[in-house]
Amino acid sequence: MHADVFQTLADPTRRRIVEALLTGEQAVNDLVERVSIHQSGVSRHLRILHDAGFVQMRPKGAQRLYSLRAEPFRELDEWVTAYRKLWEARLDRFGEELEKRQRARAAKRKEGSS
Amino acid sequence: MIKHPRGMTAENRRRIRLERTYQAPIEDVWELWTTKAGIESWWGPGGFRVVVKSIDVRPGGKLEYVMEAVDPEQIAFMKQSGMPTAHDATLTYVEVVAPTRLAYVHAADFIPGVEVYDVSHVIEIAETADGVRMTLTFDAMHDEHWTNMAKAGWEQELDKLGRALTT
Numbered sequence: 129m130h131a132d133v134f135q136t137l138a139d140p141t142r143r144r145i146v147e148a149l150l151t152g153e154q155a156v157n158d159l160v161e162r163v164s165i166h167q168s169g170v171s172r173h174l175r176i177l178h179d180a181g182f183v184q185m186r187p188k189g190a191q192r193l194y195s196l197r198a199e200p201f202r203e204l205d206e207w208v209t210a211y212r213k214l215w216e217a218r219l220d221r222f223g224e225e226l227e228k229r230q231r232a233r234a235a236k237r238k239e240g241s242s
Numbered sequence: 243m244i245k246h247p248r249g250m251t252a253e254n255r256r257r258i259r260l261e262r263t264y265q266a267p268i269e270d271v272w273e274l275w276t277t278k279a280g281i282e283s284w285w286g287p288g289g290f291r292v293v294v295k296s297i298d299v300r301p302g303g304k305l306e307y308v309m310e311a312v313d314p315e316q317i318a319f320m321k322q323s324g325m326p327t328a329h330d331a332t333l334t335y336v337e338v339v340a341p342t343r344l345a346y347v348h349a350a351d352f353i354p355g356v357e358v359y360d361v362s363h364v365i366e367i368a369e370t371a372d373g374v375r376m377t378l379t380f381d382a383m384h385d386e387h388w389t390n391m392a393k394a395g396w397e398q399e400l401d402k403l404g405r406a407l408t409t
Contacts, residue, residue, distance in 0.1 A: 211361075211380065212258050214287060219262050219378075221284040225274060226266040 133200050133207075136180040141165060142173045146182065146196065153195040258380040263373045271367050271374050272341035281307070289313030295330075303335045305346075333363075342367050 137143055141163065148154065148162040156174065160167045174194055177183045183194050264271060274280040278294040286292035286309060295306045310328035311317045320327050333348035344365040366377045 208258055212260070215258070215260055215378065215380070217288060218284060219260060219376075222274060223262065223264055225280075225283045226264050226270055229270050230266060 133180065133203050136176060136182060136200075137204075139173070139176075141169065142177055145170065145173055145177065149183065149194060149196045153193050155191045155193055157191075159194065258378075260378045261375065263370070263375045265373045268341050268367060268369050268374050271376060275344055275365060276338075276340070281305070289316035299335055299344075300338050301335055303338075305333050305335070307331055336362070337364075 137146065144163045145159060148159055154162075156167065156170060159174070160170045163170060174183060174185075178185060178194075180200065181197055182200050184197050185192050185194050187193075274284060276297075276299045278297055281294050281297070282292050285307070289311060291310050291312045293308045293310070295308060297303075297305045299305075308328055308330055311320055317327050331348075333346045335344070335346045337343060337345035344367075346363050348361055348363060362381045364379045364381075366379075368375050368377075
C-alpha cells in the first residue's frame with residue numbers, strides 16, 4: 129500500500145476523471161467533455177493517474193483510450209477494512225471505559241451514603 | 243474494463259463512518275477524547291500502551307503520545323520484523339466544540355505495510371433519546387476545505403507565537 133494511492137485521488141479533478149471512467153473505457157476527448165476542463169488539464173491528470181497505476185491506456189488508431197485498473201482500488205479497500213477494524217476495537221474499549229467510569233461513580237455514591 | 247459494484251465509487255471507498263451509542267453522560271464521552279487520562283485509557287490498540295506526552299485541545303493544538311508494545315508476543319513480533327517497539331505520534335486538532343464536535347488530522351501510520359499519510363477524523367457527539375450517539379468519520383483524502391481549516395489552525399498558532407515573541 130502506498131501513500132500516493134490517496135494522494136493521487138486527493139485531487140477533485142482526478143476523482144472526477146475516475147468517476148467518469150467507471151462507466152467504461154474512454155477517449156481523452158470524451159473525458160474532456162464529461163469532466164469539463166481543458167484538454168491539457170485532462171491529459172496532465174491522466175498522466176498522473178497512469179503513473180500511479182490507476183488507469184491504463186491503449187492506442188486505437190489516432191485515439192488514446194483510457195480505462196481503470198483494479199489494483200489501486202483493491203489497495204484502497206484493504207486499507208479501509210484494516211482501518212475500520214482498528215477503530216471498531218478502539219470503540220469497544222471506549223465503551224468499556226465509559227462503563228468503568230460509571231461503575232466507579234456509583235460505588236463512590238454508595239460509599240458516601242452508607 | 244473493471245466491473246465496479248454499485249455505489250463503490252472512489253468517493254465512498256476512501257471514507258469510513260462508524261456510529262456507536264453509549265449509555266453515559268456526554269461529559270464522560272468528551273473527557274475520554276480530550277484528556278490525558280481519558281485518551282490513555284482506550285486509545286492504544288490491543289497489546290499497546292499509550293502515554294500522552296502533551297495535549298493541547300484547540301484548533302491548531304497538538305496531541306503528542308508514545309505508543310509502546312506491552313504484549314510479549316507483540317514485542318517479539320515487532321523485534322523480529324525490525325520495527326521499533328515504541329514510537330511517537332502526533333495529531334493536530336482542527337475543530338474543537340465541547341462537548342459535541344472534534345476534528346483532527348492524524349497520520350495513519352501503524353497498519354503494517356502502510357506508509358504514513360494524513361487522515362482527517364471528525365467526531366460528532368449528540369445526546370439522543372437512546373443515549374449519547376457518537377459518529378466518527380475518517381477520510382483518507384483531504385479536500386480543499388480540510389486543507390484550509392488545518393492551515394487556518396496553523397496560522398492562528400503562528401500568530402500567537404508571533405505575539406508571544408514580540409511582547
